[in-house]
Amino acid sequence: MVTGASSGIGQVIAIECAKMGANIIATGRNEERLNETLNQLEGSGHQMIIADMSVQEDINALVEQCPVLDGLVHNAGTAVGKPASYVKLEDLQYVYQTNVYGVALLTKGLLRKKKMAKGSSIVFNSSISTYISAAGWSVYASSKAAINAYMRTCALELGTKGIRCNSVVPGMVETDIINSLFFTDEGNQSSMDQYPLGRYGKPADIAYGIIYLLSDASTWVTGTELVIDGGRMLK
Amino acid sequence: MELTKFIENFAGEFDHTDASVFTADTVYHNLDEWSSLIAMCIASMVEDEYDVVLKGDDIRNARTIGDLFNTVKAKM
Ligand SMILES: NC(=O)c1ccc[n+]([C@@H]2O[C@H](COP(=O)([O-])OP(=O)(O)OC[C@H]3O[C@@H](n4cnc5c(N)ncnc54)[C@H](OP(=O)(O)O)[C@@H]3O)[C@@H](O)[C@H]2O)c1
Numbered sequence: 001m002v003t004g005a006s007s008g009i010g011q012v013i014a015i016e017c018a019k020m021g022a023n024i025i026a027t028g029r030n031e032e033r034l035n036e037t038l039n040q041l042e043g044s045g046h047q048m049i050i051a052d053m054s055v056q057e058d059i060n061a062l063v064e065q066c067p068v069l070d071g072l073v074h075n076a077g078t079a080v081g082k083p084a085s086y087v088k089l090e091d092l093q094y095v096y097q098t099n100v101y102g103v104a105l106l107t108k109g110l111l112r113k114k115k116m117a118k119g120s121s122i123v124f125n126s127s128i129s130t131y132i133s134a135a136g137w138s139v140y141a142s143s144k145a146a147i148n149a150y151m152r153t154c155a156l157e158l159g160t161k162g163i164r165c166n167s168v169v170p171g172m173v174e175t176d177i178i179n180s181l182f183f184t185d186e187g188n189q190s191s192m193d194q195y196p197l198g199r200y201g202k203p204a205d206i207a208y209g210i211i212y213l214l215s216d217a218s219t220w221v222t223g224t225e226l227v228i229d230g231g232r233m234l235k
Numbered sequence: 236m237e238l239t240k241f242i243e244n245f246a247g248e249f250d251h252t253d254a255s256v257f258t259a260d261t262v263y264h265n266l267d268e269w270s271s272l273i274a275m276c277i278a279s280m281v282e283d284e285y286d287v288v289l290k291g292d293d294i295r296n297a298r299t300i301g302d303l304f305n306t307v308k309a310k311m
Contacts, residue, residue, distance in 0.1 A: 083272065086279035135272040184264075184295065187271030 001025040004076030006033035008175030012203035053102030063109035071214040074103045075125040079140040099143035124167040155223035164222040166213045171229030173201040196231030248276040259301030
């Protein structure tokens with residue numbers, strides 16, 4: 001299952017996992033774009049389920065409808081960019097509901113209904129913003145830091161069931177989210193200069209790391225954060 | 236929505252630029268203190284005060300404070 005499979009990184013995760021032979025449950029809110037994802041998946045046995053991660057009933061329905069899973073990617077996420085002095089309760093609720101509460105409630109639902117198979121893997125999509133601060137991203141960065149801490153606790157609790165939990169920590173990846181990020185051209189260029197490999201990431205750069213964490217190549221890996229950032233953390 | 240008040244709100248986001256510098260014709264991209272953080276503060280101020288959500292492009296494309304005032308007005 002890939003959440004946020006209707007766009008950006010999530011769409012490519014679904015496509016690349018299908019190439020590796022996975023049966024995909026693609027979920028998201030936008031039916032049209034989810035269909036586009038589904039149409040690009042190799043092989044058969046894939047399905048899409050529309051669900052809003054900020055709505056408990058949708059999460060319940062998603063859990064009900066899905067089969068037992070070998071892998072889950074918590075990828076759906078959203079952001080608000082504004083300075084701390086302007087952050088409102090609504091901003092916190094908007095971001096946390098999807099990025100944190102949705103993740104915790106979907107995990108809980110799947111575990112309670114025994115929908116995570118023994119030996120399965122859960123991957124969380126965090127962000128480098130938890131380590132490298134950028135002005136204006138307090139709400140987003142703190143939501144992603146919460147996810148890493150949540151992931152580690154789950155890894156500890158679920159070890160005995162053989163369920164592994166890990167995060168990927170991506171640097172800047174070229175998707176719709178970042179098109180809304182920059183308010184000045186200089187901001188965009190000076191940010192790219194910070195990447196030793198000279199470019200922002202592509203969705204596939206992140207998808208391959210996630211595939212590693214989902215696959216049996218990582219059966220002894222749990223509770224870790226895999227940084228995929230073109231070297232940004234070196235600066 | 237009033238231009239003078241808008242200019243005053245705009246100027247309020249700067250810490251080191253004298254208030255007298257800000258007029259409708261000020262090309263804000265050229266101000267020494269202009270930065271991506273101030274741009275973000277202006278967008279947040281506009282959302283708070285005028286209930287208008289500005290995109291990165293709106294702030295990049297407007298040249299003067301007067302232009303930005305017109306952008307905001309058009310979105311109200
Ligand atoms: N791009 C980057 O630079 C970057 C860096 C680090 C981490 N990340 C993380 O990577 C993940 C994917 O982001 P992206 O860059 O691919 O952005 P994106 O293209 O905007 O995709 C976001 C996805 O999340 C889904 N989503 C958002 N809110 C949702 C909700 N309430 N319920 C269900 N689905 C929801 C969207 O689904 P619908 O469109 O169907 O609503 C969409 O499929 C996010 O968690 C993001 O924080 C991105």
